[in-house]
């Protein structure tokens with residue numbers, strides 16, 4: 001297998017590869033292309049395609065944020081089309097990416113695997129990686145839970161009315177400062193997600209690239225307002241080509257927590273998905289994030305396989 005730099009024209013192949021490896025977690029090529037086209041200002045990413053006899057069979061990358069603190073985390077990944085997917089080849093992709101990451105100054109390698117992917121977790125553990133955290137993945141059946149969700153949404157709406165909190169989609173908000181406010185609020189909330197790898201700031205431009213991603217629409221971004229302030233946000237991403245509708249982000253300003261705002265926003269996204277004919281949605285969150293775990297469980301979300309974040313000292 002030989003490696004060459006990936007080009008934008010390879011993005012559909014990469015989405016196909018990820019989908020072939022895990023059909024139940026299909027990757028949408030349209031949103032992936034948007035991500036490749038709009039590089040993050042605060043990160044470096046190098047992407048590669050693996051070829052055997054001139055045929056594309058693999059993808060690998062190394063990504064890290066531009067160093068701001070002495071703790072330097074570098075993300076490594078690599079995988080192959082099922083017919084070519086052997087432990088030796090996954091191992092070779094990881095070795096190549098670790099080398100490049102190390103040359104950039106990474107101190108700790110990080111890698112994600114599904115808990116039920118024995119081939120990949122086996123390779124990663126053999127390379128010396130240790131399990132660090134888990135990401136809980138969930139799915140909510142909107143057909144089976146419809147009546148219960150409608151009742152909980154009604155209760156939540158009444159609570160927001162009582163608390164004088166306005167819940168609306170961002171397109172209906174007339175405040176010219178709304179995007180800046182939403183960005184600042186999100187920046188505050190993101191810092192409170194339990195994590196080993198500290199979050200570095202997102203520039204306003206990068207935030208807006210995200211908000212304009214093809215899976216999102218202004219009339220599907222739900223926000224909560226208390227007078228002039230934006231206190232919360234919840235968003236489902238609707239993949240344009242394939243994949244399951246999933247939460248992109250839910251966050252509440254520190255000043256607004258514990259008042260049912262996250263729950264109210266999540267119910268609005270759910271009610272809208274039901275109205276649009278969506279039959280199930282997904283979400284994921286850190287295994288130590290108690291409030292959101294509690295909300296998801298009580299909404300009726302059922303657990304799927306966990307994602308495991310592995311780490312290794314470089």
Ligand SMILES: CC(C)(COP(=O)(O)OP(=O)(O)OC[C@H]1O[C@@H](n2cnc3c(N)ncnc32)[C@H](O)[C@@H]1OP(=O)(O)O)[C@@H](O)C(=O)NCCC(=O)NCCS
Pocket residue numbers: 189190192193194249250251252253256257258259260261262263264285286289290291292294295298
């Ligand atoms: C997670 C988050 C969005 C919750 O926002 P919120 O508006 O305070 O949430 P709500 O008030 O709607 O609901 C919190 C629920 O969790 C419960 N809860 C809060 N802390 C808890 C704890 N330590 N243990 C158990 N339950 C807890 C509350 O009792 C409430 O349950 P209830 O609705 O059954 O009464 C907010 O804490 C946040 O922005 N965190 C940082 C960003 C984040 O983690 N986002 C989500 C994952 S990406």
